[in-house]
Amino acid sequence: MDTTFVKGKRQVSFLAFLLVALSVLFQITVNAQSARSKDKQPLVVFVTGDHEYSGEETLPIIAAELEKNYGMKTIVLKAYPDHNSEKNIPGLEALEQADLAVFYLRWRQLPKDQLAHIEAYLKKGKPVMGFRTSTHAFNFPKGDESEKWNAFGEFALNAPPGWGGAAAHTHYGHKSSTDVTVIPEQAKNPILTGVTTTFHAKSWLYRVLPNYPTKGSQWLLMGKSVNPDKEAIDNPVAWTGTNSFGGKVFMTTLGHPEDFRLEPFQRLIINAVHWELGMKVPKEWKGKMDIQVPYREAK
Structure with a gap:
């Protein structure tokens, strides 16, 4: 028998086995990396409940876009049983795992156990995003044990601490609208x-000026009132900063349902979510979202 031939066959068989083994090992490694990548998907939790601006309808569309095109996981929490329910937003324990909390609230009076989840999140110094009426997210009666939450806008979002009052936080009439301009110095902001x-x-x-946004905040966009019902001054409508807990902040006082139809506003939100999470802002836009949500008069 030609022992050289037999030996050669064994070598070929061994090499074939080795190639198969390496291929299997490579696939296992790829699968493991893929699983780890999925585990690392950032979780964005949206907390909604307002009487007026349909945040519980616009933000789920944003959430779906983040999942479909930007590789994120999302949870959308809503006031129950409907947007006018001021004392119940089920599921706030989801904030324990959140990488970013996004708030669109107006004059809530949540129970202490639900507030505790928000407080625990804030105390971790994690990033926070807020829309419009979140400046006055809570409205507890004077003397209530949870009254401090009325200043949520200030301590969480670098915004005025509630509506009206000494901060003179108000608006320029429901028949007015706003021309928005990028602040030139911020043109290259991601x-x-x-x-x-x-x-x-x-x-x-x-109106948030003259005392807000809080000192150290970075203004991004300025607004000019169109057809105001009183003498008006220009005011910032979007800013970033660091809140009193050390968390990154993105806040915008825009947020009418019709604003969400605008491509510039949609891009602003998607960009801000990435920035808040410490991710690179995507250079390529995945396309305008179709957001057709009605405005409703506040109760």
Whole structure:
């Protein structure tokens, strides 16, 4: 028998076995990396409950877009049984695992056990995003043990501490709207990637000046009231900063349902979510979302 031939066959068989083994090992490694990558998907938790701006309808569309095109996991929490329910937002324990909390609230009076989940999140110094009426997210009666939450806008979002009062936080009438302009010094800010330098928003302008946003906040967009019902001054409508817990902040006083139809506003939100999470803002826009949600008069 030709022992050289037999030996050669054994070598070929061994090499074939080795190649198969390496291929299997490679696939196991790829699968493991893929699983780890999925585990590392950031979780964005949206907390909604407002009487007026349909945040519980617009933000789920944003959430779906983040999952479909930007590799994130999302949970959307809503006031129960409907948006006018001021004392119940089930599921706030989801904040324990959240990488970013997004708030669109107005004048809630949540029970202490639910507030505790929000407080625990904030105390971790994790990032926070807020829309419009979140400046006055809570409205507890004077003397209530949870009254401190009325200042949520200030301690969480670098915004005025509630509506009216000494902060003179008000707006310029429901028949007005807002011309929005990128602050020139911020033109290269990654959050403003793809955001047109000017656009028109349906939201009536909120007054936050002269004392807010809080010191150290970075203004991104300025708003000019169109057809105001009183003498108006320009006010910032979007800013970033660090809140009193050390968490990153993105806040915008825009948020009328018709604002969500605008591509510049949509891009602003997607960009800001990435920035809040410490991720690179995507250079490529995945396309405008179809958001057709009605405005409703506040009760």
